[in-house]
Amino acid sequence: MNILVLGAGTFGTAIANELSVNTANNVVLFSRNQSKVDEINSCNTNKSCFPNKHLTKLLSATADKNEITKADIIFIALPSTTIIETLATLKSNFKKEVLLVNLSKGLFVGGVTIVDSIREALNTDNVITLKGPSFAIELIEHADTLLTLGYTTQQQYELINKIVKNTSLHIDCTTDIRGVELLSVLKNIYALVLGVVDAKYNSPNTRFMILTKAFSETRILLRSLGGADDTLFLACGFGDLCMTSLNDLSRNRTLGLLIGKGFFSADYKSNAVILEGLNAIEMFHDLVVDKDINDKLPLFNKVHSFFANNEIELEFKFNELVD
DSSP states (O other): OEEEEEOOSHHHHHHHHHHTTSTTOEEEEEOSOHHHHHHHHHHSOOTTTOTTOOOOTTOEEEOOGGGGGGOSEEEEOSOTTTHHHHHHHHGGGSOTTOEEEEOOOOEEGGGEEHHHHHHHHHTOSOEEEEEOSOOHHHHTTTOOEEEEEEOSSHHHHHHHHHHTTTSSEEEEEESOHHHHHHHHHHHHHHHHHHHHHHHHHOOHHHHHHHHHHHHHHHHHHHHHTTOOGGGGGSIIIIIHHHHHHHOTTOHHHHHHHHHHTTOOOSOGGGOHHHHHHHHHHHHHHHHOOOHHHHTTOHHHHHHHHHHHHTOSOOOOOGGGTOO
């Protein structure tokens, strides 16, 4: 199977490297950075992403657009802000029936998912999503990893199931593509909340009280925005929410820890992580127009108020969280 991964950043490199473990896969990592391509091909390293790691010798890289024409499956590991523009410029190089797999996380204006945007921009329905609790630094070490596949046809499912065999990648699945995409953004908001709580209280009792409430609010938001409840119990939901909220490799949890310790700078626009999170919070706030639903989101509303009003501290009144 000819597989191409668009984007030689940390996650794109890690996914490409792991898929290469299956010798039935012919995996090519695409990058516009010729020096990075040369490094991968000559040294089996990508030091800008993994300074002390070697990639499998079965993985090759290219900057040649003509290589895209050979791909049966294309994994998209690009920043959400550049995906549509990049795909539009490469569209003429795609096979007619190529399967596009979105690895990137984010939402566009109005709550439009990346998958829906790709479908519209490229006029194709052959687009799926793959998300879950997966740090690239773990994946590059071949740690067993469960991801959720959001798909529409049996053929799509069978293709992905085939190429992950004999690798450390495992999948659970759903046809709720929108839910998978929504959860990949929602979990970051609550990871920030858990970071604040752990910094302020350092109490397992309090931590898991808030995690329970975060899980409940995520379900409410997921349902209200068109996702399915069951998706929350897959790797992209429960798994990713817990990993992102409780592991210090998570950027959003780390941001929460900094806020909780009082190191947060009011100049949030100078910080890409803060700005990304703020945009998501504002978007979800604008999408939830039902007051009855909004009243059930005390954690979310507190975080939104903190950023909107530029308050000095993010404080939670625990008695207001319990019905």
